[in-house]
Amino acid sequence: MASRERFDRLLAPHLGAAYNLARWLLRNDQDAEDAVQEAALRAFRFSDAMTGTGARTWLLSIVRNACFTALGRARARPASEEFDEERHPGNGADPEMQVVRNAERKMIDEELERLPPEFREVVVLRELEGLSYKEIAGVAGIPLGTVMSRLSRARRQLQKQLAARERSGP
Amino acid sequence: MTCAEAVDLLDAWFDDELDVRGSVEVERHLAGCAGCAKQADALRALRQGLRSATRYAPPDRLSRRLRAAVAPRRAWAAGALAAAAAAAALIAVLPRSAGEPADELFSAHARSLQPGHLTDVVSSDQHTVKPWFQGRIDYSLPVKDLAADGFALAGGRLDYLDGHPAAALVYRRVQHVVNLFVWPGGGPAAQISRRGYTALGWTQDGMRYWAVSDLAAPELERFVKLLRSQ
Numbered sequence: 001m002a003s004r005e006r007f008d009r010l011l012a013p014h015l016g017a018a019y020n021l022a023r024w025l026l027r028n029d030q031d032a033e034d035a036v037q038e039a040a041l042r043a044f045r046f047s048d049a050m051t052g053t054g055a056r057t058w059l060l061s062i063v064r065n066a067c068f069t070a071l072g073r074a075r076a077r078p079a080s081e082e083f084d085e086e087r088h089p090g091n092g093a094d095p096e097m098q099v100v101r102n103a104e105r106k107m108i109d110e111e112l113e114r115l116p117p118e119f120r121e122v123v124v125l126r127e128l129e130g131l132s133y134k135e136i137a138g139v140a141g142i143p144l145g146t147v148m149s150r151l152s153r154a155r156r157q158l159q160k161q162l163a164a165r166e167r168s169g170p
Numbered sequence: 171m172t173c174a175e176a177v178d179l180l181d182a183w184f185d186d187e188l189d190v191r192g193s194v195e196v197e198r199h200l201a202g203c204a205g206c207a208k209q210a211d212a213l214r215a216l217r218q219g220l221r222s223a224t225r226y227a228p229p230d231r232l233s234r235r236l237r238a239a240v241a242p243r244r245a246w247a248a249g250a251l252a253a254a255a256a257a258a259a260l261i262a263v264l265p266r267s268a269g270e271p272a273d274e275l276f277s278a279h280a281r282s283l284q285p286g287h288l289t290d291v292v293s294s295d296q297h298t299v300k301p302w303f304q305g306r307i308d309y310s311l312p313v314k315d316l317a318a319d320g321f322a323l324a325g326g327r328l329d330y331l332d333g334h335p336a337a338a339l340v341y342r343r344v345q346h347v348v349n350l351f352v353w354p355g356g357g358p359a360a361q362i363s364r365r366g367y368t369a370l371g372w373t374q375d376g377m378r379y380w381a382v383s384d385l386a387a388p389e390l391e392r393f394v395k396l397l398r399s400q
Contacts, residue, residue: 003240012233019228033232040236046277061284105222112223126185127220133187141285152181159216 003044011040014056017129018063024124025067025117035070039063057131057138064121064139071117111161119154126151171199176206184213272362274331275369279349279382282327282338288347289325289340299326303337309354309377311337314400321348321393341393348383348393363387370394 018040022032039062043055112120121140125131131139133147140147176199182188183196200207282288291302300313306328315323321341329338331351341348355378360371368390369382379397383390 004237007237007240011236015228015233015236016225019232020226023226029226029229032226033229036228037232037236041239044236044240046280058281058284102222104219105224108219108223112220123220127217128223128225133182133185138284138286148182148187151185155181155213155216159212162216162219 007044010055011044011059014059015040017056018059020128021060021121021124022063022067024112024120024128025064026070027113031070035066036063039066057135060125060131060139061141065141068117107162107165111158111165114161115154115158118150119157122147122151123154123158171195173199173203173206176200176203177209180206180209180213184210272364272369275351275362275380275382276364276367278329278331278338278351279367279369282329282340282349283347288327290327292325294323294325296323299323299339302326303328307335307337311339311352312375312377313339314397316341316393316396316400319396321396343383343385343389343393346383346385348381348385348390350397351380351382353378361387372398374398 015036018036019032022035022039023029026032026035040059043059043062112123115123122136125136125139133144133151136147136151137144142150176196179188179192179196183193188196200210291299293299293302294315294317296313296315300311303311303313303326313323313326317323321343324340324342324347326337326339329336329351331353336351336353339350339352341350354376356373356376357371357378359373360369362369362371367382367384368387369380370390371378371380372394373379379394381390381394381397383393385393
């Protein structure tokens with residue numbers, strides 16, 4: 001099969017999921033784009049005998065590893081570890097966007113971003129991408145039981161954050 | 171079922187990941203426990219809220235750039251039309267590899283190292299591993315344990331190489347993994363190295379063998395020697 005055809009069949013259908021995961025983990029458009037590009041090319045190099053069903057899990061696992069490596073590098077540079085307001089326009093930078101984007105979305109996005117990356121990862125994979133526990137285990141490289149407990153803890157924390165926010169008003 | 175047990179299973183139940191018996195037990199508990207039922211409602215509310223979370227879409231240029239990057243390099247040297255013709259000709263002329271599927275060996279090895287892909291049958295006992303393959307492959311597979319020599323049998327799986335199902339036996343040497351691919355066939359003794367991985371191929375009793383690992387080549391050769399001498 002020609003390279004492009006193989007790419008279109010195996011990887012292209014999952015670029016959306018890959019980008020969404022990377023964007024949520026890295027919280028930045030450019031970093032997410034770079035991570036997905038690098039990961040997709042790496043996935044493609046080893047795609048010879050890959051089948052359609054495993055392709056999503058496989059691509060996502062390479063993407064998430066690239067993201068966590070990047071996050072580890074960022075952690076080593078203390079300055080960029082802080083939540084960077086400048087990387088998040090939309091918080092007042094564009095009033096028109098504010099109007100279009102409803103208050104609930106803003107709230108849920110901000111609280112989801114505040115979760116630790118390991119928690120954010122499982123919530124995004126389960127709730128935004130609809131992956132099964134088994135698929136999440138494959139992507140994150142963790143046992144099934146850990147998927148269950150991590151997802152549960154992530155949801156509890158997100159609920160807590162959202163409740164605290166509602167109490168303190170918008 | 172107690173509240174503590176129900177809460178432990180609540181997320182899995184909510185995500186449809188419990189077996190029928192588990193679901194029934196959780197649901198029975200929820201029907202009689204207002205506190206836990208409230209937690210289930212909170213999960214539903216959270217999911218409802220998360221529906222409005224942003225799902226970021228990749229920019230169009232990402233897909234365009236990737237498609238360009240995966241196209242054969244030769245396509246960029248010549249004009250688009252000439253390249254298409256050349257590519258078609260190449261495909262027509264190159265015979266389907268009946269010999270050594272080198273790329274496939276290395277990618278099968280890389281794939282096996284992904285979480286959950288290494289073994290379908292997990293056992294260090296050759297008398298467990300060998301029967302597992304019966305009915306899955308149509309040839310008899312010699313399975314040898316080399317634990318005494320430092321290569322512990324870890325299990326096996328069915329893989330797919332060069333268009334045929336192939337048995338893959340997995341051995342471990344400290345933290346290194348050796349994949350031993352076996353299928354009926356022939357070919358000369360061969361050694362291929364690529365990106366820190368080594369593959370050694372040989373034929374014995376009408377079977378084609380390939381051992382692939384990130385072990386140093388001399389160490390992998392020792393493994394092969396041990397296998398062949400048994």
